Amino acid sequence: MKHSLSCIILFVLLVLPAVGCATEEYARQTGLACSACHLDPGGGGELTADGKAFSAEQHPPSQPGTMPTAVKGFRLAVGYLHLLTAILWFGTILYVHLVLKPAYAASGLPRGEVRVGVLSMLVMGLTGLVLTYYRVPSLEVLLHTRFGLLLLVKIGLYLVMVSSAAVVVTVIGPRLKKNIQASATLVTGGDMTSAELSVCDGKEGRPAYLVYNGLIYDATASALWKQGQHMARHNAGMDLSEALKQAPHDEDRLQRLPVVGKLLAYRAEKTPLHLRVFYTMAYMNLTIVFLIVLILALWRWGW
Structure with missing residues (x-):
């Protein structure tokens, strides 16, 4: 299982792209494609000579609005923590679904996974706010650029995951544990x-x-x-x-x-409502993980 977890984490590392510091403003101002300023045709990464010249003209060292080195370092550290937390959080979700299966938590939410999830959501939210502050200078950028619109979708998906987690931890989890305690004495074997x-x-x-x-x-x-x-x-x-x-x-x-x-594939008895809600939310969060990774890919490589 350790090898499986390592493979999942490596997969997430390979899939999650780094977000570049360039914005769509440059493309709108010049009318050129990303390849005019970046060595990578998809944008981001190392600049060409023209890209470096354009960047210097737009942000000369003496300009008051230039971001200080200390602030750049802080933003990099926050971005690194944001990405690292996403790997830990998404890796845990993938590990539970692909290796352990959701039934692993159907007998009650493991404390370790709950702690990882709650801490990850908190760190992701705080670091996301900081990165948005530096990345989105105005409401216009948020509402009228592809990056801003995708960011809104990403925030919405994050809030859905947080809401579902709150329901699972506060309502579904206790019901699962109570159901296990009530039914444990009835388990005598058989199919x-x-x-x-x-x-x-x-x-x-x-x-x-x-x-x-x-x-x-x-x-x-x-x-x-x-x-x-x-x-x-x-x-x-x-x-x-x-x-x-x-x-x-x-x-x-x-x-x-x-x-x-x-082992039976199913039993004719009706599955309790709280258990059906649990499985629905579990697979919904797995789907959201893939959607967020898709958004990151669209940021990096576009359509």
Whole structure:
């Protein structure tokens, strides 16, 4: 799983582009394409000779409005923190969806992920305000340039994520935990769905079940699965078929555990409303992550 997390973080690093300091004002004033001032035809990065001359004419060193070096350094530090936090936040969301699956949190929101999410949203909001202050000099730029309009969309998506997170943490999370506590005594084995399996996470006296190749194994009595965790990497209550295929031991060690049932794709019973809302918001946030990355790509490479 550590390798999977590293790959996800590397993917986000490669996808998230750096935002250049140039604005569309230059293009409007000159009527030239980005390649006239930048070595990269898409804009941003190192300037050509003409670009350097134009920049010097627009911002001569003696001009009072020139940004001091200290301010540039501060803006760079804030931008770096903003990007780093985005990688951490988005990487966590991708990791949960692609590796752990949302059912991982269906038995109650893990404190670690909640802390990362809340801290990331706070840092992203504060650093975003600072960067917007330096990047958007007027309301006209915000409302009448492609950068400004995309920024408004990005802010709107961020606010949707914050709102959904607030609902999940304050309303859905407690309901999930309460539902797990109420149903834990009813778990006796047999065929289960992924949501039902997530109850059997080996914590607080609950049984530790895991799935391998469609079969549900009981690891409650195993010394290798204390508190529902194996080697501090794998958690009970989940389908670990893909993860355990990469384990250093053979399948026979897992098959020594008693089988209690099979994993069901679904059960005819109606899924509780709070659980449906949880899954809806989880996949909505995953979609928003890809939309925000798309906005960053449009800033960098355009259409």
